[in-house]
Amino acid sequence: MPIKQSGKRLRVPWRKKLDENDLPLTLPVYMAYCTVAGALRSFNRVGTKTIVTLVTTDDFYFPVFAEAARFFASQIWDGQRFHGNILQWTDKNFRHEAEALRDERAILFASPSYQIQEDDLLLSDAVVPLRPRTIRHAETALRRAQLPITDENVELLLTEPWSRLSRAFQDRRHPLQAIQRLRSLPKSIPPEVPRAEVSPPAAGPTLADMHGYGSLIEWGYDLAQDISDFKTGIITWSDVDNGVLISGPPGVGKTMFATALANTCAVPLIYGSASRWQEAGALDEHLKAMRASFSEAKEKAPSILFIDEIDVFGARGERDRNSAYMRSVITALLQLLDGFERREGVVVVGACNYPDLLDSAIKRSGRLDRHIAVTLPDAASRRSILKLHSGVTMCSADFELFDLATQGFTGADIERLVRDARRAARRQSETLDADHIIRHLRPLIKLPETYVHALAVHEAGHALVSHEIGYAKVADIRISRWRVDGEYRALGIVEYDVDADRPRTKTFFENAIAVCLGGIAAEIEVFGSFSQGAAGDEAADLNRATELATAMEGAFGMGHTLSVEKFSPDAFGTMRTSNPELRREIHNVLAKELERAKSIIRLQRAAHEALVTRLVDVDQLSAVEVADIIRKHRRPPVSLAKPERRAAT
Known part of the structure; x- marks a missing residue:
């Protein structure tokens, strides 16, 4: 308010x-x-x-x-x-x-x-x-x-x-x-609009069509509002955020975002590329092509100048046979970004795959001082991208397959998937639908019920231990009934809502380790041993618990000695290998917290079984459902305090 x-x-x-x-x-x-x-x-x-x-x-x-x-x-x-x-x-x-x-x-x-x-x-x-x-x-x-x-x-x-x-x-x-x-209730079906009244489609995508870009979308809407205010005279250009650097893996849609941004802002988009400018020829021609793009953007102001592959410029500190050439190019770019004549009315959007390679002067205030990283789209974003490119709406069962098979996909990957599915539908003289898309997904193998039950046992163990020791509120539990053929990935996940303001004390790290080992503890209590999936990968439970224990013992001074090393996860493996005493203390920490997690599972076995049963039925539990199940089946801990003696009467 x-x-x-x-x-x-x-x-x-x-x-x-x-x-x-x-x-x-x-x-x-x-x-x-x-x-x-x-x-x-x-x-x-x-x-x-x-x-x-x-x-x-x-x-x-x-x-x-x-x-x-x-x-x-x-x-x-x-x-x-x-x-x-x-x-x-x-x-x-x-x-x-x-x-x-x-x-x-x-x-x-x-x-x-x-x-x-x-x-x-x-x-x-x-x-x-x-x-x-x-x-x-x-x-x-x-x-x-x-x-x-x-x-x-x-x-x-x-x-x-x-x-x-x-x-x-x-x-x-x-x-x-x-x-x-x-x-x-069934979803409402909007009345069909007569063909004569349908408005013509937009010239291109807008920010409303873009999904999976996180805070970049909000920045884009803010920019559109600023440009609108600038056009109406409410603010001056100095109040407009006139530069941003976008980074992300190839195929996430950085170029498409620039197009949508220009359409939303209702301004021209001028496309520039470091490699395209370099193709103009020698240094003079290279600089001339670069200045021409800035001049065109200024003539059409307010406008957006999109510079693709800006990390090709590199840094001026590099030493090779092309260093003198690139120093001249970078210096010219810096002058164009905020030289004597400021770029009034021009918003520069730079896109790259490797922002760390870019000269630091380009990222200073007044140039491309705002950096927003674009990650791979999540499940909800991938569904929206599918709808944008195909217009197909899937049912819940199809979405589960789509989410699993497209994990790690970029927007370009989903566009290619839709293109292949549309081609197959065209060859069969059929209209594109969900079946065509499902058939073009990577092969999926349905997991047997015993495997699904084991997944539920493992993930419910994490949630129960976290709830009992007060580590964090469980936000969501999910398990999958499918896996991608020939690919290793986590098939179950528990999301936690950890208080960011909580002090990171020794107790906090011990609780975090116990929660990491909660799945292993549940498997041991139910099956007598735990499966290979709990270790091996850097994101696996036992690996994460080991890293936490290494940090606590060797980097934070919370263990057997106050003597510590610099916090560097990359060096933790060497520390454990070269220091047998440290490795022994880490083992003791892990063993202690595993035993604590196992005792929680034993005491609250009824609550754990109720979580497993419900999770096998629905594949996903919300925070409210988890808390409600534990509350209904939780066994109160036995107090070891001696009862008070009553006075004789």
């Missing part, structure tokens, strides 16, 4: 911890509130007087957004003078206009079909696009409602119409009940 501070811009709600008592909003209204607050962040100052028009997309429902806008306005504007001027342009009349002018404050929504007139522009201080809901908004809303942040819940909040969300989530109903009711 905005804090009353004179003249200070306030943070948008998803970047600030809000007071729950001051936000009597349902979950969908809170999501809409995030979008409204993000669009109006330039006016997010206490006491601001403004009349602003928000241009909506098809992802809009006035009752929800009106309540969200009314709450936003009540926090920013003087509530005693504000009379609720939240309107749609189609419903506005002269009385409403007079009230808005009297109060000097109003928020008006314009639907995509409404043509904004000149009189509307004269009345409005600014016309701002209202962005659709995003994954970040859904995750924030789930976190605020204390609901599990799962792919299914996020997808539900992003795909259900606002009207259904509004009816399901009510103040009198717990949010979890609302989600369960939405899932129990």
Whole structure:
């Protein structure tokens, strides 16, 4: 919630911890509130007087957004003078206009079909696009409602119409009940739009179509708002974030993101490439080609100049036969980025695979000082990328196969998958559907029921130990019934919500080790031994526990000696090999925590069996379900304290 501070811009709600008592909003209204607050962040100052028009997309429902806008306005504007001027342009009349002018404050929504007139522009201080809901908004809303942040819940909040969300989530109903009711009813089928009324497709993707880019999407929307404010004269170019460096593995879609960013910002995109500039010829021609791209971007300003493969420039400190040549090129690039004549109106987006190879001067303030890494897309993002390229919607069972078979895929990999599936459908004179895509996935092997049961035993052991020793709240447990043929990967996972502010003491690390060994302990108690999958890989349980014990004993001074070595995980193996005493102490720590984990499993065997049974049935448990099962089946620990003697009477 905005804090009353004179003249200070306030943070948008998803970047600030809000007071729950001051936000009597349902979950969908809170999501809409995030979008409204993000669009109006330039006016997010206490006491601001403004009349602003928000241009909506098809992802809009006035009752929800009106309540969200009314709450936003009540926090920013003087509530005693504000009379609720939240309107749609189609419903506005002269009385409403007079009230808005009297109060000097109003928020008006314009639907995509409404043509904004000149009189509307004269009345409005600014016309701002209202962005659709995003994954970040859904995750924030789930976190605020204390609901599990799962792919299914996020997808539900992003795909259900606002009207259904509004009816399901009510103040009198717990949010979890609302989600369960939405899932129990069939999805609404939108009425078919007559072909003559279908609007032509956009020239290219926008940020709303991009998935798996994390904070880069939020930065893109902020940039679009800044450029819009710059065009209307609200801010100067010095307030615009005019440079960013994007890094990530090949195929994650850095070039596509630049195209979507330019489309969202409604500005031209000028494509430049370090290798393309170098192809121009000798040094003079190379520099001339580079300057030509910057000049074109400046002529079309405001614009976005995308520089691909910027890490090809390297660093000026390199010493080889091309070092003099590259120093001249890098120096010229630095002058173009922030030389005597600043690049007014030009946003430079640099993309690379290896940011560490880039000269540090390019990443200094005023140049490409903001660096955002793009990782491989997660399961929810891969589903969205599939929908973008194919238009195919899968059922839950198909999605499970798709998620497993495409783990580690980039956006380009999924695009190639869709292209191959579409070609096969075309050869068979069929319309592309989920079956064509499933047939082109990597071969999957269904696991036998005994193997699935063993996975459940292992993962339930982790969750139970973590719950009992108070290490962290279990956020999610998942197991898979399929594996990719010929590929090794984890088939079960437990996600924890660890308090970042908790002191990292010896007890903390011992608890972390015990949780790592919880799966092994459960296997030993149930089967008499543990399987090979618990060790060997660097991410395996026993390996992680060994690394934690090495850090505690050899680097943090929390073990048998205060004498420590520099914290360097790469050197931990050498430390254990060269120091038999350290290796013996690490073994003692692991043995002690394994025994503690085994004793917890023995004491709470009923709770563990209940978790295993439920996990085998549904493959996934949320934090609420885990806590509820343990609470119902938990056996209270036996107190070893001596009872007090009663006085004789």
